[in-house]
Amino acid sequence: MAVMARKQGSHSDITGPKVRDAALRLIARHGYAAVSMRQIAAEVGIQAGALYNYTPDKQTLLFDLMKGHMTDLLCALDDADLKGTALARLEGFTRFHIQFHLPKPDQVFVSYMELRNLSEENFAAIEVMRRQYEDALESILRAGEAEGVFAIADTRVTTMALIAMLTGIGNWYRAGGRLKTDTITAIYWDMVRRSVTA
Amino acid sequence: MAVMARKQGSHSDITGPKVRDAALRLIARHGYAAVSMRQIAAEVGIQAGALYNYTPDKQTLLFDLMKGHMTDLLCALDDADLKGTALARLEGFTRFHIQFHLPKPDQVFVSYMELRNLSEENFAAIEVMRRQYEDALESILRAGEAEGVFAIADTRVTTMALIAMLTGIGNWYRAGGRLKTDTITAIYWDMVRRSVTA
DNA sequence: TTTCCATATGAACAAGCGTTCAGTTAAATG
DNA sequence: CATTTAACTGAACGCTTGTTCATATGGAAA
Structure with missing residues (x-):
């Protein structure tokens, strides 16, 4: 057998x-x-x-948690398969980010807070994945600039600003709170759109 | 003597x-x-x-660092003495936040990352001060709504979104880097303004 | 010069740390 | 039923932890 x-x-x-x-x-x-x-x-x-x-040890346990989360994130983004105009892709990215992160507060928290507790090599590996995710957003912003739909002073800075704003939801959101996921998504998409459109 | x-x-x-x-x-x-x-x-x-x-102990050492930073922050905000239209006050707040936080990366980092290592009472004390700072921004947003200059779906959520975006600068900014403080301030003020104005 | 006291040392305390490993357990295999 | 072996226990390892305290030190005060 x-x-x-x-x-x-x-x-x-x-x-x-x-x-x-x-x-x-x-x-x-x-x-x-x-x-x-x-x-x-x-x-x-x-x-x-x-x-x-x-x-094998405590450090690897932490690394595997963070690596697993980043892998899930990048795969899910890939599955989202954003297409169309830059504006449509930016909306897709915004909705994806919020809907992916909101149900996983522990993973998000650990992945953002424990970077400094990774060994040098492990940190480098996670940084590569973070950078991939950021670059996905930045390429959307560049496309929007090329289309003339977005007015952006610096795409790299704007990328970091938008991700910080969106990830910051985890600082105050609590499941079962005052606002529903859809309401939150609508509010943030509105702010994102206004902050980059010409 | x-x-x-x-x-x-x-x-x-x-x-x-x-x-x-x-x-x-x-x-x-x-x-x-x-x-x-x-x-x-x-x-x-x-x-x-x-x-x-x-x-007296390690916990108090941490608390004193964080309390000192929050006290400095609230006093400095008070000294900034923001006046005028809601738009002018929002610009003042944005510039103040960036100019206060950029030169103090360690204080900011500790104050945002070590909250969970505070004892229950110490955490509560810091939270009160954080809330005061947030409320200062929220009152500006409410004023702008009353003036009809801002179009904001939820002032509390927008407050948290803007603070997260501004504080996120610390995630990538390094002194002596590609961008000067004034450039950064201009970029962020532009995004803040666009994301809230009608 | 003598006295005083804030400041610092260095040893000690019990508790907890990550990690290892010989030995026990119990379920699946033959 | 007998054998095998993955899973787990419980003790032990050397080391570090926050904190205490009797003792030393050295400059200011008298």
Whole structure:
């Protein structure tokens, strides 16, 4: 018989995700340096030593969380397949960004706050992915300039300004709060559009 | 002779600021939880125990840094004494925010990143001050709406969006970089103005 | 010169850290 | 049923943590 993907009674395909979930939640709440491997293990319901069946070390656990989030982000953006005029693509990007980030506050928080706790190589790898995402927006802005639809002083600065504005939603948004996702998206798209159109 | 404010040979009025400077720099770079009292002491050139002549504990050291920054911010905003039309006040606020924050990247970074490492009471105290600053901007936006000069869907959301956009400059700005402060200020004021005016 | 006291040292404390590993457990395989 | 092995335990490793405190130091005051 061929090799099975995983043995039926194995716990590893249950415990593995639990470890990642617990780590993500705890790190988002308290920060990477403030969370111990023993705390993560306790949250999962195992001993600290057993964590090392799922990660070679604490640093790699953090890196895998962040890398996973950035990979998801870039794949989802690719799937969104933005087309049409620069204005339409900018609207698509804005809606995509908000709808992707709003349901994942912990991932977003960790990916933006724990950069300085990555090793040098790991930081470089994440930065490449961040830059890819930023460049996707910047190319839309350049296209809009070429079309004569946008009036932008500096596309790089404007890119960073828009991403900061959109990502900042996570600073105040709470699920079940005063505003619905669609309302928020409409407000932000309106501001984005006005801030770049000629 | 009356009591002197401080004795001449005392080191405390030299070491005290050095402790705060070292703590701010190290915490901005590595994070509160990742920096030890021994590292701070080494940076100052003293032993760890001597730090406790200047702070009752590590938590208070962090709180004092953040409280000091927020106090400076609110006082400086007050001194800016914004007057005139809502549009003029919004321009004043935008210029003030950028010019106040750009030269103090470490203070800004610590004040935004280390909130979760504050104790419950200390966090509440900082939040009150943050809210005061936000409210200053929101009142400008409300005034502009009343004047009919601004078209804003939700003043609270717009407040948060503008502050996130402006504070985000710290994510990419480096002193001595490609752009001068005045250029940056002009770009951001242009975006802020367009995003809120009718 | 002697006294005084703010300032700093350096050792010590209990607790916690990331990580390793020999040994136990229990479920799947033959 | 007997064997195998992935998953986990629990103890141990050397090291660091925040904080305390008796002691030393050295310049200002008397």
